[in-house]
Amino acid sequence: MSTGQTLLTIFAFVLLSTTLISFYRLMGATGDDISSGQDGILATTIATSYMEIAQGLAFDELTDTSNAAIGDPNELTLPNNLGYDNVNEDSIHNFNDFDDFDGFAFDKEAGATGRAYRTQFAVNYVDDDDVSEISNARTFVKRMDLKTWRIMPPTPRADTLNLSLVLGYFHFD
């Protein structure tokens, strides 16, 4: 085999190796995408479950303890005091109003998949006319922002699911 032929063979091998590496990398990336689809399903269902529970709670600590209609938003909890109202409200089952979630982060394992997800909550008053704007004053509308991401098994590519839930105060006379 001449030097030229040897070089050509080596070049062919290098080319083949490069092609194969790209091929396997692409296949791995496809697998990651499919796996992140399952992550998306689980993260969404977990976040939706929390939202469902939050929707079933009173609008405010005041409206939970009083059946009288509130006409003035300044009677509601101060924006800085949003969050759990006493030490007993330390778990989701003890929450009694929507903003008790504020500042909490809960971890949940998804069945027997071995995957666990963390959800972080923030609750704020929002502008009645534009719910995308956080209000520093008390209003009759609160927004819960949820962030859910996978914590187990850890992944460098963990996407964070961001969802928001808006709840307005209402009262039946």
Added chain:
Amino acid sequence: MGAILDIIISFVVGGMLLLIILTANDIAAENHAIYNGDMLVQEMLISTAQIIEGELRNMGFGVAETVATILEADSSSFAFLTDLDRDGDPIDTVRYFIGPTSELAGTQNEADRLLHRQVNGAPSMQIGAVTLFKVNYITQGGDVLDRPVPVSDLSEIHTVEVTMEVQNPYAPMSMVGEQALFSSSLWQQTRLASQNSRR
């Protein structure tokens, strides 16, 4: 002699190349089958989940406060009251349950079965194929009730946690018999038995 050696080396190198390409081709085909299966089960799961999710969202809708929303609470079946047509009366009874595995005996997967939805005792409708349909019933205090929940305890149910798994009815081509591994996807959601119970 040199020419013969060249031919032998060429055969060896060519053989190696052929082997590498054939192996890569096999791996690509198998992975394609696996990924396709994964995507398929995710789509099957979501289409079934959307039906359940939409319906559980209205669980207890139009039901009087004094009446228990859940009528039957077992590990893989449950029935609840809701006003499906929003006419106020009569309140409808919706039941979800899984059928026997014999319903899908024709598939390679021995664990898959049909999920049924029944309204007001009418013949049931098949809404999807699942391999797991598990329901947990949780009280307001967070306790998980033993199943089946006795009728006397049905009113204690505050949230219903539904776990559903869908597996591919068929395994990838190189995995057959007892070695077969099926793509699977899991869905788990918690729903309130009654929307206004804590308002």
